[in-house]
């Protein structure tokens with residue numbers, strides 16, 4: 410039976426399970442598997458193996474690559490090592506397996522962009538399949554479907570990868586120390602082989618020098634972009650400084666404004682308080698002092714009135730005394746008048762006596778008249 414020939418390239422983030430998956434496919438330990446934390450595959454390793462499937466025999470060239478995001482190496486070095494993977498496959502590639510543990514990072518998304526644009530060409534997308542590792546339920550279609558839906562729902566980093574790469578295979582390749590690891594890996598291998606059955610189409614990578622030229626251009630572009638980014642960052646920090654200065658000035662102005670406002674408020678408050686005190690004083694005067702003054706005035710008037718009453722009583726007393734005196738004088742006058750009248754009735758001796766008497770009568774009449782008018786006053 411002529412074996413089915415296939416060339417498979419494993420790419421993906423460091424620790425995603427590329428080497429383990431390659432070993433599961435080969436049904437042998439061809440590539441070193443890392444412990445969880447250390448990047449294991451540093452160079453491109455390629456092995457060609459015969460694999461017996463359920464119904465077919467395969468002759469598969471497996472290319473294991475350095476992991477994306479290897480912290481020990483510069484990006485251009487990683488890319489150059491990936492480029493040599495392309496060179497390894499210069500006869501043609503049937504499948505690129507983009508291995509992922511279940512969640513794409515931004516780093517993977519960026520790396521995928523470089524892989525299909527720089528190392529290969531957009532045509533490689535049609536030959537690429539996402540291989541989702543660490544999925545124990547990979548034989549359960551419902552679980553697989555819901556995981557596919559979850560992957561497709563990725564919003565940020567993995568969005569573009571999922572949009573471009575349509576096919577997803579689920580496998581589980583437990584570490585060698587896990588019980589039953591071989592059986593589980595064999596089931597994964599069967600899934601991978603079933604997929605490889607359909608991968609007849611071949612993608613031809615460009616020549617290595619062309620790829621390297623593109624890598625150099627890409628690195629130069631990236632460096633230029635980084636320089637621009639640095640310049641922008643400097644400009645940004647300068648703008649931030651200016652902004653801070655402006656903020657400080659604004660704060661100062663604000664402070665001055667608040668101060669002057671407070672001063673004005675204080676002044677107003679003072680004026681208000683002054684006016685209020687004045688008003689209170691006035692009110693106090695009206696309500697307290699004015700009645701007091703009025704009371705004093707009233708008391709004064711009462712005192713004057715009493716004095717006048719006393720004076721009046723004195724006058725009345727005086728008047729009564731005067732009247733008594735007048736009455737006594739009248740009495741005396743009447744007596745004197747009576748004496749005179751008695752004398753008048755006596756016979757007149759001569760004319761001289763007669764005229765003296767007339768004059769006396771006249772005088773008495775006048776005195777009596779004056780006295781009466783004086784009493785009537």
Ligand SMILES: Nc1nc2c(ncn2[C@@H]2O[C@H](COP(=O)(O)OP(=O)(O)OP(=O)(O)O)[C@@H](O)[C@H]2O)c(=O)[nH]1
Pocket residue numbers: 421422423424425426427428429430441442443444445447448449450451474475476477542543544580581582583584585
């Ligand atoms: N449970 C489980 N463990 C896995 C699976 N695939 C890989 N691992 C474990 O993950 C670790 C990393 O696996 P590797 O195959 O070395 O990863 P890698 O992608 O080749 O890593 P680099 O060579 O550093 O790029 C190992 O300890 C594996 O045993 C899987 O499907 N299930």
Ligand SMILES: [Mg+2]
Pocket residue numbers: 427428429441442443449450473474
């Ligand atoms: Mg590896």
